[in-house]
Amino acid sequence: MSKNNTILELQNVESCYGKIKALRNISCKVGAGEIVTLLGANGAGKSTTLRTISGLTPASAGKIIFMDEDITAKQPHEIVEMGLIHVPEGRRIFKGMTIQENLELGSFTLRDDRERKKRMAHVFDIFPILHERRNRDSAMLSGGEQQMLAMGRAMMTKPRLLLLDEPSMGLAPFLVKEIMRIIIRLNKGGVPILLVEQNAKVALQLANHGYVLETGKIVIQGSTETLRQDESIVKAYLGE
Amino acid sequence: MSTQDIILQQLANGLIMGSFYALVALGYTMVYGIIKLLNFAHGDLYMVGGFVGFLILSAISGVLGESWTAIVCSMVLSMLAVGLLGVIIQRVAYRPMLTAPRLSILITALAVSMILSNGVMSITDGEYLAFNTDLGFDGLDFGNVFISYTQLALVISASVLMFVLYFFVNKTLYGKAMQAIAIDQDACKLMGINVNRIIALTFFIGSSLAAAAGVMAGVYYGSLHFSMGFVIGLKAFTAAVIGGIGSIPGAMLGGLLLGLLEAFGTQIPFIGSEWKDVFSFGLLILLLILKPTGILGKTEIERM
Known part of the structure; x- marks a missing residue:
């Protein structure tokens, strides 16, 4: 177990797209069993933060520590092998391949075929709709089903930390609720989650702790209870 | 010869040429599928494969003679060696260019092609090498139609290789990862797939x-020349595009179709075999006008 129960810690992380600095001096933490959310407007750097953690966009400065290990310079596939799983924005499922194939690829790091089958059964248990359609082309799924597939695919690895990027994007309200229920269920199962959401209402309901990003910097942070009462947040993100 | 005999004979000839085209087209299509590169050096790898097979056969013929065993051994060893060469080329020449504009990597591929063909030219002084085997000229004789055991063996080995490849790509996790990289590289990284390793594997298999096709061609024609990769490279590219570039069954189908078309094209009255290239490239142009995605090419389905 980790010191102070910290699963993930970012220390003064910076990241660039070419010459443009996308993240400045980002420091944040995710503790064991927690749901932590990153809030902010479009282009504030929320997705970039997740991409930097999972190694898709390498950090140009600072340190990223996962389970007491420095992962700043690691390759994305090495980070996945450690159990840090990123469900990217837009789901990014493998269209043209079946649902079952998508799930199998989710367990790419796993060598044991029996374990793979067991986990797939577990995923099908949570998402029965995926089982029903397992041999269909994943491109034919609706947005909500695609999100379920993306999350199911992430669960094939037995994550020790999940990064979720906009899981509710483009979904009808009843599906947003469904996805929220699943996030809570995953978290109750012991998986800490770093959640990026445009829908601040949803995010503040789910999370224990939140960070607000503005143009690549963290401007406010605190427990979600305090954040819900923060006037500037209410004005900017909750529209009340 | 009756019309039926001619048809059967040309069918056999077409299938043999088609197998060569298909084997080479597979490498083209796999590399294109995975990193969107038209690897113009691919035909030269076929040529190098023929020469490496020849070297190995000469080296082991003292022990094994020039029998089937020796030929199969040289083919397998040549496949390993050239596969490795393909991986090295990918690592040294292409990987640093992956983020550069498309045109740069295309020009790099042309450069690699020239280095390979000119390299072999200077080693062999531009001479033809005789690829001697003692396979003899036995075969199946159906009256006027004759298929040698060599021809039969070539078609069978090509089919076996293609079947193994098809199984690998569709049934194994590594094969599925290969398909997935063609769809979305970043998403593959997030699955824990070492994308560079799979790309290297693709080059290994394609090369x-x-x-294999190069060694088969050496056995079939009995000679090797440094320029032999050029035309087959173009033909294989044509086959890959006809089948739908990026599609593995497409490359097989495109190769066989092209081989058959050329074989039957030579039978049209007043048109000799010197016209067969016109058929191939004519078909390419026709197809690009009528169905640019190729026979089995996919049209993308997008749903948000």
């Missing part, structure tokens, strides 16, 4: 299939 070794080309080498």
Whole structure:
């Protein structure tokens, strides 16, 4: 177990797209069993933060520590092998391949075929709709089903930390609720989650702790209870 | 010869040429599918494969003679060696260019092609090498139609290789990862897939299939020349596009179709075999006008 129960810690992380600095001096933490959310407007750097953690966009400065290990310079596939799983924005499922194939690829790091089958059964248990359609082309799924597939695919690895990027994007309200229920269920199962959401209402309901990003910097942070009462947040993100 | 005999004979000839085209086209299509590169050096890997097979056969013929065993051994070893060469080329020449504009990597591929063909030219002084085997000229004789055991063996080995490849790509996790990289590289990284390793594997398989075809061509024609990769490279590219570039069954189908078309094209009255290239490239142009995605090419389905 980790010191102070910290699963993930970012220390003064910076990241660039070419010459443009996308993240400045980002420091944040995710503790064991927690749901932590990153809030902010479009282009504030929320997705970039997740991409930097999972190694898709390498950090140009600072340190990223996962389970007491420095992962700043690691390759994305090495980070996945450690159990840090990123469900990217837009789901990014493998269209043209079946649902079952998508799930199998989710367990790419796993060598044991029996374990793979067991986990797939577990995923099908949570998402029965995926089982029903397992041999269909994943491109034919609706947005909500695609999100379920993306999350199911992430669960094939037995994550020790999940990064979720906009899981509710483009979904009808009843599906947003469904996805929220699943996030809570995953978290109750012991998986800490770093959640990026445009829908601040949803995010503040789910999370224990939140960070607000503005143009690549963290401007406010605190427990979600305090954040819900923060006037500037209410004005900017909750529209009340 | 009756019309039926001619049809059967040309069917056999077409299938043999088609197998060569298909094997080489597979490498083209796999590399294109995975990193969107038209690897113009691919035909030269076929040529190098023929020469490496020849070297190995000469080296082991003292022990094994020039029998089937020796030929199969040289083919397998040549596949390994050229597969490795393909991986090295990918690592040294292409990987640093992956983020550069498309045109740069295309020009790099042309450069690699020239280095390979000119390299072999200077080693062999531009001479033809006789690829001697003692396979003899036995075969199946159906009256006027004759298929030698060599021809039969070539078609069978090509089919076996293609079947193994098809199984690998569709049934194994590594094969599925290969398909997935063609769809979305970043998402593959997030699955824990070492994308560079799978790309290297793709080059290995593609190059070794080309080498197999090169050794087969050496056995079939009995001679090797440094320029032999050029035309087959173009033909294989044509086959890959006809089948739908990026599609593995497409490359097989495109190769066989092209081989058959050329074989039957030579039978049209007043048109000799010197016109067969016109058929191939004519078909390419026709197809690009009528169905640019190729026979089995996919049209993308997008749903948000």
